[in-house]
Amino acid sequence: MMLTFKCHRIALSLSLLFLASCQQLRSSYTSIKNVVWTQREEGIYFPDFISDLFPYASHFQNHFKNPDKARSGIKLIQLKQLTKGLKPSHEASLSWSKNGFLLGYEVVKNQQRKILLRDLSRSYSKTLAIVPTSEDTFYSSGRSKPRYRSYNAFLRWSYDSKHYSFMSNGGQGNFNIYVGSIDSKEKSIAPNPAKDGFATWSPRHHEVVFTSARTGKGDLYLFREGVREDRLTFTPSPDLYPEWTKDGDGIIFVSGDLQKHKIMVLLRDQRSRMWRKPYLFVSSHAEQMRPVISPNGRFVAFYSLGANREWNLHVLPFKKNKTYLDRDLKKSMIARNVFLDLNSGVAWTPDSKKIFYVENNFTKANRIFAYHLVKGKRYLLNTKTAMNHDLIMSRLGVLSFCAQSGSWDRVFMALTNQGLKIQGNSKSNNFSIKYIY
Amino acid sequence: MKKLILTLLIGLSFRVYGENSLNYGETSRPEHIDPYTTQDASAHRIVDLIFDSLVELEQDYSYKRSLAESYAISKDGKQVLMELRKQVTWHPFKGSVHPFTAKDVLSTVKLLLSKNSEIPNQSRFEIIESVRALDNHKVLFSLKRASTDPLKYLGFKILPDFRFKGRKPFNREHDFGKDPTGTGPYLVRQFSSSGEIKLVANTRYFKGVPNIPVITMKPFSDQNIMTQALLFQSLDLLTYVSPKRLDEVLADQSFEVSPYDSLSYSFIGFNTKHDLLSRKLFRQALSHSIHRREMLKAFFDNRGDLISGPFPPTSWAYNLDVKPYEYDIERAKETFRSIGLNYSQSGQLLNWKKQPVELSFLIPIAGEKEMNKRIGVAIQAYLKKVGIKLNLEFVDWYTWKQRVLAEKDYEMTIAMWNFDDAANIESLFHSSEIKPWGNNFVQYSNPEVDTLLAEGSFTNDFDKKIVIYHKLHSILAVESPYLYLWTLKHHAAFNQNLSGIKVDPFSFFKYVKQWNLRKSDKVM
Numbered sequence: 001m002m003l004t005f006k007c008h009r010i011a012l013s014l015s016l017l018f019l020a021s022c023q024q025l026r027s028s029y030t031s032i033k034n035v036v037w038t039q040r041e042e043g044i045y046f047p048d049f050i051s052d053l054f055p056y057a058s059h060f061q062n063h064f065k066n067p068d069k070a071r072s073g074i075k076l077i078q079l080k081q082l083t084k085g086l087k088p089s090h091e092a093s094l095s096w097s098k099n100g101f102l103l104g105y106e107v108v109k110n111q112q113r114k115i116l117l118r119d120l121s122r123s124y125s126k127t128l129a130i131v132p133t134s135e136d137t138f139y140s141s142g143r144s145k146p147r148y149r150s151y152n153a154f155l156r157w158s159y160d161s162k163h164y165s166f167m168s169n170g171g172q173g174n175f176n177i178y179v180g181s182i183d184s185k186e187k188s189i190a191p192n193p194a195k196d197g198f199a200t201w202s203p204r205h206h207e208v209v210f211t212s213a214r215t216g217k218g219d220l221y222l223f224r225e226g227v228r229e230d231r232l233t234f235t236p237s238p239d240l241y242p243e244w245t246k247d248g249d250g251i252i253f254v255s256g257d258l259q260k261h262k263i264m265v266l267l268r269d270q271r272s273r274m275w276r277k278p279y280l281f282v283s284s285h286a287e288q289m290r291p292v293i294s295p296n297g298r299f300v301a302f303y304s305l306g307a308n309r310e311w312n313l314h315v316l317p318f319k320k321n322k323t324y325l326d327r328d329l330k331k332s333m334i335a336r337n338v339f340l341d342l343n344s345g346v347a348w349t350p351d352s353k354k355i356f357y358v359e360n361n362f363t364k365a366n367r368i369f370a371y372h373l374v375k376g377k378r379y380l381l382n383t384k385t386a387m388n389h390d391l392i393m394s395r396l397g398v399l400s401f402c403a404q405s406g407s408w409d410r411v412f413m414a415l416t417n418q419g420l421k422i423q424g425n426s427k428s429n430n431f432s433i434k435y436i437y
Numbered sequence: 438m439k440k441l442i443l444t445l446l447i448g449l450s451f452r453v454y455g456e457n458s459l460n461y462g463e464t465s466r467p468e469h470i471d472p473y474t475t476q477d478a479s480a481h482r483i484v485d486l487i488f489d490s491l492v493e494l495e496q497d498y499s500y501k502r503s504l505a506e507s508y509a510i511s512k513d514g515k516q517v518l519m520e521l522r523k524q525v526t527w528h529p530f531k532g533s534v535h536p537f538t539a540k541d542v543l544s545t546v547k548l549l550l551s552k553n554s555e556i557p558n559q560s561r562f563e564i565i566e567s568v569r570a571l572d573n574h575k576v577l578f579s580l581k582r583a584s585t586d587p588l589k590y591l592g593f594k595i596l597p598d599f600r601f602k603g604r605k606p607f608n609r610e611h612d613f614g615k616d617p618t619g620t621g622p623y624l625v626r627q628f629s630s631s632g633e634i635k636l637v638a639n640t641r642y643f644k645g646v647p648n649i650p651v652i653t654m655k656p657f658s659d660q661n662i663m664t665q666a667l668l669f670q671s672l673d674l675l676t677y678v679s680p681k682r683l684d685e686v687l688a689d690q691s692f693e694v695s696p697y698d699s700l701s702y703s704f705i706g707f708n709t710k711h712d713l714l715s716r717k718l719f720r721q722a723l724s725h726s727i728h729r730r731e732m733l734k735a736f737f738d739n740r741g742d743l744i745s746g747p748f749p750p751t752s753w754a755y756n757l758d759v760k761p762y763e764y765d766i767e768r769a770k771e772t773f774r775s776i777g778l779n780y781s782q783s784g785q786l787l788n789w790k791k792q793p794v795e796l797s798f799l800i801p802i803a804g805e806k807e808m809n810k811r812i813g814v815a816i817q818a819y820l821k822k823v824g825i826k827l828n829l830e831f832v833d834w835y836t837w838k839q840r841v842l843a844e845k846d847y848e849m850t851i852a853m854w855n856f857d858d859a860a861n862i863e864s865l866f867h868s869s870e871i872k873p874w875g876n877n878f879v880q881y882s883n884p885e886v887d888t889l890l891a892e893g894s895f896t897n898d899f900d901k902k903i904v905i906y907h908k909l910h911s912i913l914a915v916e917s918p919y920l921y922l923w924t925l926k927h928h929a930a931f932n933q934n935l936s937g938i939k940v941d942p943f944s945f946f947k948y949v950k951q952w953n954l955r956k957s958d959k960v961m
Contacts, residue, residue, distance in 0.1 A: 151688035173690025218669030407735035407815040
């Protein structure tokens with residue numbers, strides 16, 4: 001793809017911050033010799049555990065004592081691979097807890113797909129893998145080898161960072177939604193013989209929305225503790241990738257079939273608490289996919305299939321009950337020919353002003369780019385990793401993603417200057433987007 | 438006959454249905470349907486539902502009569518006499534039902550041999566010298582040269598003569614592709630603007646009416662989205678499940694997965710005119726440098742087999758005594774040293790001029806481009822371990838063909854051969870095929886191999902043929918003009934409402950007549 005506008009190389013401008021002595025760094029990064037080392041002042045831009053995890057965080061703090069300089073641009077401070085030296089396996093599908101302390105990701109081990117939880121602030125980890133108990137009829141049937149491997153995926157965190165949900169086949173071939181917390185055992189919610197998946201926690205309440213095939217073709221259901229699950233949608237085709245609006249009274253999702261998927265919005269009536277009929281977010285013939293709402297709740301980023309069969313990236317303001325038209329879609333593009341990342345969509349920065357995404361330029365190995373919505377500028381995040389995907393950013397400014405290391409997908413973490421402590425809760429929250437096409 | 442494929446690469450009771458329709462998904466959207474002018478895999482699968490051939494290839498490589506009632510092969514292997522079935526009719530067209538006759542066979546052959554027809558790989562039909570109608574239901578084929586197995590040239594789909602009157606050339610623009618007429622088990626009812634194709638059972642089908650009354654092909658933009666449509670009951674069948682999504686389907690009790698072999702294999706081709714790559718030992722060392730077993734596991738979850746030579750393992754020509762090269766870095770380094778190459782102190786492999794060895798790897802990107810890129814990145818990492826810098830160059834399919842097939846402007850490349858006759862490797866390695874657009878794009882030349890290829894092609898003694906091809910396998914493994922990678926299993930997935938599913942690697946819907954679909958009303 002030809003660049004039609006200036007592209008900023010993030011890593012180059014930050015080369016002064018890289019230190020070769022860090023073992024986690026790739027050898028291709030150059031070291032610096034002229035950095036003035038000063039006593040580390042803790043807790044200025046990053047919590048202590050981030051400084052421990054990323055040694056350059058302290059150097060960054062010392063180097064950019066002026067907050068304005070620290071927050072300007074998009075800075076890649078340090079890149080590291082989360083796990084190294086382990087038996088080769090794929091890692092995928094990342095998920096940060098809301099507070100940015102806990103990271104969940106999937107690993108295929110011992111023929112099971114498990115979810116690993118890691119609390120980066122302490123040496124705590126937990127493995128999520130539902131397997132049949134001895135009481136289950138599955139084993140009592142006399143089969144020595146289970147037919148189904150335990151498959152656990154799509155971890156999502158609650159608003160308080162204490163609970164999580166995921167889907168699992170229970171090791172028995174029946175996909176249900178499970179919820180749990182760091183300190184308690186997982187349990188299934190609303191079990192049903194039909195497939196359940198894509199569970200997502202409300203940002204305000206203990207509510208989980210999920211997709212279920214129990215009524216035929218994948219409708220949305222709402223689960224609340226102690227209440228029978230409610231069916232929210234009655235569309236003729238699968239309703240996938242539900243995402244909550246910031247106030248917890250709306251759900252945005254993808255619905256459709258064939259090459260006609262559309263983004264739809266469900267809203268809950270403030271008074272009656274009843275869910276209304278879903279409406280189209282964008283009324284257009286173009287296929288749309290995987291919406292992600294910005295952390296401030298004001299924007300929706302999503303993919304749309306262009307006339308040349310390439311996925312483009314769009315951002316539109318989220319306004320309740322508003323349906324955008326085809327002409328709005330055409331004006332809202334911020335990147336052409338991007339990689340369709342269905343697991344988590346694009347990665348918003350905590351201040352909702354930038355978006356990280358992966359390009360789909362066939363001559364390159366899926367590089368990461370960022371788009372600054374306010375400035376209308378695009379940046380190349382020069383991680384030097386290949387086949388990047390599953391981008392997601394924590395509120396502390398750690399962009400995690402999967403990249404190919406040898407033959408395997410592994411989790412990488414890139415510390416940036418995009419954490420809320422540096423960028424602050426945006427004072428200028430009413431900014432408008434600068435589009436470039 | 439073969440064609441290059443771009444990449445390395447198919448009893449819930451809670452249902453809602455208006456009709457007993459099998460819905461299956463594809464990730465491409467055929468713009469037209471006929472057996473010849475398209476190379477699109479989804480179009481070829483639909484072709485199997487609509488058209489018949491005179492004879493059909495079975496999985497044991499024998500031929501079964503289809504539109505031919507009987508056949509007789511001349512002693513010299515140059516002529517085939519075919520008696521055609523008399524009760525076969527074409528799908529209704531504009532209210533009329535036409536009988537299938539010898540005219541249709543003659544018309545089809547005429548189209549296949551016509552210079553005005555735009556048919557990819559048209560040269561595969563050139564062996565047919567002529568076909569004559571002896572009466573309305575009897576035809577005599579003459580081949581240009583003798584063959585021990587002439588039926589393999591006569592398995593093409595038959596087109597209706599009445600649709601090809603006039604002088605309009607047969608190409609993708611022909612109106613036949615938008616409204617095809619066949620003799621097969623299904624006929625096209627609807628070809629929607631969104632790409633959905635609805636087919637209904639042919640109640641006059643000469644082999645009996647299929648059990649499933651309606652089949653609908655639904656195109657999707659993305660493999661992952663399509664798999665979700667299957668998992669959430671919007672589709673009943675996927676003809677191909679990507680290796681990345683296969684685990685999730687296998688983990689769900691509502692679905693069955695059916696693996697099927699394909700007569701294909703993937704390989705890295707070395708340009709044997711390149712200074713280092715012209716050395717057999719250098720090529721062998723590269724084979725020891727790349728951990729194919731790990732790649733097969735990482736990228737395809739071990740759903741395939743490593744290969745040791747230029748034939749798919751399911752072929753009779755494959756020599757099981759030849760083992761694939763082991764991944765052995767030390768052995769690779771020793772081999773590099775044995776041809777006078779050395780290592781620098783930093784571990785770089787140095788050529789005879791004491792310069793670091795760098796190679797370029799030309800990778801075609803189309804279709805499942807993600808996988809080709811992944812393989813390229815992995816091979817780059819493996820070669821780095823033996824001190825070789827590999828420069829990846831991703832190019833589009835058109836550029837790849839131009840640079841590899843036409844100009845031989847490359848050092849290493851990746852491709853896949855897809856065969857319908859796995860023993861036919863003559864064009865891949867015979868020195869006469871070292872020419873622009875020739876299939877021997879690795880420019881491999883070996884008089885012994887040329888002789889064996891010629892002998893193998895012309896002998897009518899099958900036992901001798903096996904000996905020759907096994908020897909060829911052995912030689913080409915040692916010579917390593919290719920770094921032989923793997924042959925993969927494909928997987929179809931289907932809802933348990935479907936039963937009797939049997940998938941043929943050459944013709945996906947070949948056994949569709951025996952398939953059954955049980956759908957019940959929804960339970961809210």
